[in-house]
Amino acid sequence: MLLLPFLIEVDSRGLTVRLRGVTTRLPWESVEALTVTEIAESWHLDIRLAPGMKLGGRLPSKRDRQRVYTLLPMDEFTVAPDEVIAALQRCGGDRIDAEQYLQHLAARRTLARFVAEYNAEQRRTAAEKGGGSSAGSDLRQRAESPE
Secondary structure, eight states, X not given: OXXXXXXXXXXXXXXXXXXXXXXXEEEGGGEEEEEEEEETTEEEEEEXXXXXXOOTTOOOEEXXXXXXXXXXXXXXXXXXXXXXXXXXXXXHGGGEEOHHHHHHHHHHHHHHHHHHHHHHHHHHHHHHHTSOOOHHHHHHHHHHSOO
């Protein structure tokens, strides 16, 4: 199956979104909200438009009786998710709601740092004792496995 590329351009006047070969220019006044939401253990960028506005190339879903379009999973952008959110916040201001996602990223980074520091400490301790230990790899496996 051939999938056409997704493109989103952000500037001070609004968004230009290209989905499935259809380009839609959305001035900021027509965008009620851009949110990053968790759907089935994946984070997605959603857009809610003002009444009467439509986004070409995508069918909306109804949430709280409002038309919402899911644009793209955050991990499928070609730039880092932090950069995507920063650009949207710079231009879209308070229309952007990514707080839960940013907290999720911060928690993942904190956990990764903790695991790395713990494993380094375990290796140091094992080296000082002159033996090996699998405790660090056990912790890494538990931290990476879904529960």
